[in-house]
Amino acid sequence: MHYVIIGGDAAGMSAAMEIVRNQPGAQVTTLEKGHIYSYGQCGLPYVVGKQIASSTDLIARSVEMFRSKYGIDAKTGYEVTDVDPIHKTVSGNITQTRDKFIIHYDRLLIATGGTSVIPNWDGRHLLGIHTIKTIPNTEAIIADLANVRQVTIVGGGYIGLEMAENFVSIGKKARIIQRGAQLASIFDNDVACLIEEHAKAKGVEVLLNEEVQSFTGDIRVSEVITDKGSYQTDLVLVAAGIEPTTSFLNGTGIQMHSNGAIIVNKHLETNVENIYAAGDCATHFHRIKQLNDYIPLGTTANKQGRLAGLNMIGQNNEFKGIVGTSIMKFFDLSLGKTGLSEKEAEQLGISYDIHVQEATDIAGYYPGKETMHMKLIYRKDDQLLLGGQIIGGNGVDKRIDVLATALYHRMTFSELLDLDLAYAPPYNGVWDPLQQMAKRNTAKK
Structure with a gap:
């Protein structure tokens, strides 16, 4: 039995570890597009804010450890571009060499997570415009901060707020542009207004009901243009949310939620035999709503990944759902x-x-x-x-x-x-x- 897992972070490696722990000698191959496995994404803002000394402190287990200690064939730089459920293969490109690969699976877990959203704004490719989702993203921001005084954050959700605090903590001026009427949209407005008051008290400029339209600058971003005005800036962080990384599954017959998340049942199975999904690329059953939801969090990814791994080796574990905490x-x-x-x-x-x-x-x-x-x-x-x-x-x-x-x-x-x-x-x-x-x-x- 060959177990193949696409994705080398929370859900994917939780699954891989459960397989090797509970089925000694199991053949497990993990395919990671990047070159870093199993790290704490939620700690990334605090690396920028220097509360965590190095991004390497966030790595739970190295690629070498997965290979040598646990016997997992942990591949890096393997970008999957196609899944063939009929012939039970995954294929794609090795990013460093551009060579093609094709791998057969008996059971497959899709744990590709989510991708930071950058809307199709003019000027979005200028230098100085960043997202924060990976360790390389974080290192790029840190390397770009030397001559930065004013930071503009697009998006007032959790990442936007955490990054505002961490930019301020290292002496930068922070501005948040939020297209909605409040910060932290998961809260009700009467609660969110307290967050806004606190942000302003800490020196964060808050612009609500404003929509970014473009960025300008010669080579590097120097100005953010919205539907209400323009703002000088030295650096932009786009924190406009994430979307499930699932576009490579088009044509497979795997059922998707309206937002692109893979629909899974209580056993983390998709509608296609021998294919499972877990984490930020999958739906999460909400116990209060009694329907499939999408609340991408590290806690849920680890839980779903663990259960998916156990179910892939024949156990019968149910994911009990979330309450949105x-x-x-x-x-x-x-x-x-x-x-x-x-x-x-x-x-x-x-x-x-x-x-x-x-x-x-x-x-x-x-x-x-x-x-x-x-x-x-x-x-x-x-x-x-x-x-x-x-x-x-x-x-x-x-x-x-x-x-x-x-x-x-x-x-x-x-x-x-x-x-x-x-x-x-x-x-x-x-x-x-x-x-x-x-x-x-x-x-x-």
Whole structure:
């Protein structure tokens, strides 16, 4: 049995490791377009901000380790351009030599991840315009910073915000241009306005409801042109999102989501026999929405990859789905979300209610307390929890994780009161803030 995996990062190598651990002597070939395997993409902004000394610190296992220690035929510079499900082959080009290759598989995993989106703007090929998705991307940004004072970031999502903080931390001026009406579009506007206020307080220029149209400059970018004006800049970071890297699968018969993600079932199988998919190139079943979604995160990629690998060797493991949990650091704030926002609940036609409250992360009388802005969303008829958004200093991560667990187990708002949560004044109040919200909501009824 020859297992072939396209993609050498989170999902792909999680699968490969499960195969070799659970089926000694298995023949596993991994095909990676780049030359670096198994690295932490989420740490890349912090390399730019010098909080992590080197991009090599993000590499979990080297290519040589996969080959020598685990017996995986880990190939680099292999770009797959075609999959033939009838003859069970993958083919493409070796990037350094441009030689062609063709490899037979018995079972195939597609774990090609996502690609940074750069819209078809005039001037997009000028020097000084970057994306950040890979270690080479990151090294290119660092090498380009010497004479940079003003950075313009196109996109106000998680990557845009993290990069704004890290550029400011190394003494650069940061500007965010966001085509929508708010930063961090996964949050509701009433929560996102707190993020905008914090960005401005930290010296970040925020331009909302503005759409980039082009870039100008002789050889290097010097100006960003939008539908509302023009802005001088020394460097541009495009953080406009990612799209699944799946265009090479056209004509294979593999079913795709409307955004190009590969549709998989609970066993990470595609509709084509012996072909699996996992990670940022695949759909993710959303337990609250009860439908296939696309929320590309490293946590999900690793989980899906692990289960795909086990299923490829004949086990019968199910991916239980996501609830849409994420968190990020933005200067002095932690921004956490899980489950549905109001916008998502409305799109799904769910009748819902909300509860908003300010709370402290620890006992109110204990020194060092910090404030959290908390918002819970629940179904109106039976109080089933639907989602939550929390912004604040310390303690956001703890509450988001508790709430994510509650969502996974389909708990109601009032059932939060029954949880046995840790308490001591330096860590919490006698009633955790989530339980305080449940108490007050119950008292309203």
